[in-house]
Amino acid sequence: MSSAEDDQELDRLAQLHLAGAHAALEYWHQAEPFKVDHALVRKFNATYATVAHTMAQVAAAVALHQQGSVYAARVNARVALEHALVAQWVVHNEHGEDQLIGSMNRIHRNMVQDLHQAGVVIPPQMQGDLTHPSGEPQLNFMTIAHSFDDGTRSIYGLYRQMTGAVHVSLATLTTYIEWREDSAVPALRPSAAGERDSEQFLALGLSAVLALSAIERLRSGQPHLATVYKLAESHELVPDLRPAQFTP
Helix, strand or coil: CCHHHHHHHHHHHHHHHHHHHHHHHHHHHCCCCCCCCHHHHHHHHHHHHHHHHHHHHHHHHHHHHHCCCCCCCHHHHHHHHHHHHHHHHHHHCCCHHHHHHHHHHHHHHHHHHHHHHCCCCCCHHHHHHHCCCCCCCCCCHHHHHHHHHCCCCHHHHHHHHHHCCCCCCHHHHHHHEECCCCCCCCEECCCCCCCCCHHHHHHHHHHHHHHHHHHHHHCCCCCCHHHHHHHHHHCCCCCCCCCCCCCC
């Protein structure tokens, strides 16, 4: 394809993926109450908040888009993608919830221990966090991403592209400053340049459908999983992940 045709295809996919994120949000807001088989209650409890936060981050990104802050929304897209992939990991691994809960416990203990070192009085019910032994199962996001794309970095590469908006980075610098010739004063952009963000729109659409398929897989009888798959297919998004099945 020519450069113009490539641009047209990127525009088409970007709008399709963003529309997928919108459709997934609409589905989520109309979702029925969950009924979960007893054997999956612990996995569901560990996964639901992760999925809900994914959808909240997608919604936040969409709200920023409406304000013209597309680059800033990359922060939300990064959080959404991380949480959606963790949800997929928990659902598709027998003991995935143990790793998720272990990681949550570690973050909580680190916070309590930092407060203690800063001189904050720790209440009796949290004293155990100061001496809790290490060794709980933990999540490793890079391992999760590589397991789903066979180490090609297709997923992790997409995640890292979103990370430029989170930390101090050259991506942020060049977004808000337009460099000219060496002797010329650069142009300053109060708002980030550009409206089309193909990678971000892919991350948002992908995160939304992966989160939905993860939680619907835990619903008793999986009555709505096919609907999520159709939503993903109609927006050219991957609805579910298994090792080495992701192709951007």
